[in-house]
Amino acid sequence: QLQLQESGPGLVKPSETLSLICTVSGDSISSNNFYWGWIRQPPGKGLEWIGSLYSSGSPFSNPSLKTRVAMSVDTSKNQFSLTLYSLTAADTAVYYCARHMSIRGVFDFWGLGTLVTVSS
């Protein structure tokens, strides 16, 4: 059974950089040419797609966040990562990693999510 697990700091200061890792278990991240994405949810609010990347790289992201987002894949560790720069309080959210099977694919497996709070 495929499982995804987010990890990273729970608290980050404003203007600093957030780095999150999603560890995939139950399947190889580079098999079957899946896509791997990040979605966030501010407390009490809706879902916002941040970005995704193909198993061989090639990231693409939400234009509203594009200038602050970087993503990468580490196939040797079966992980993919999200870096978000220049944080503000508006970036406080639960961050989820998820899989989608194609570029026109729904998010069919999700991690449990990790809460990131941006505060001094």
Add this chain to the structure above:
Amino acid sequence: DIQMTQSPSTLSASIGDRVTITCRASQSIGTWLAWYQQQPGKAPKLLVYRASNLEGGVPSRFSGTGSGTEFTLTIGNLQAEDFATYYCQQYETYSPYTFGQGTRLEIK
């Protein structure tokens, strides 16, 4: 961006009821629409893809219809575990993928 608008924002119903949630897209998305269910404190769970296809393991009391700009999710014979928040998502374009604002289904 393609805007997704759900109605109602909150829906009150009783166990055994049949309810319908509507999702409208700001432009045609064909049938590139998914529905998710989110329980409090949990990750969203995929229910429906391509507007009307049930994900494996999803009870048949859930059904999705629609194409173009108007879509519905219907839940028949509501069970206790169905009270949650529901989101639609378009994936006709990835620039960006967008979600509706959510519909909270609560017990009357």
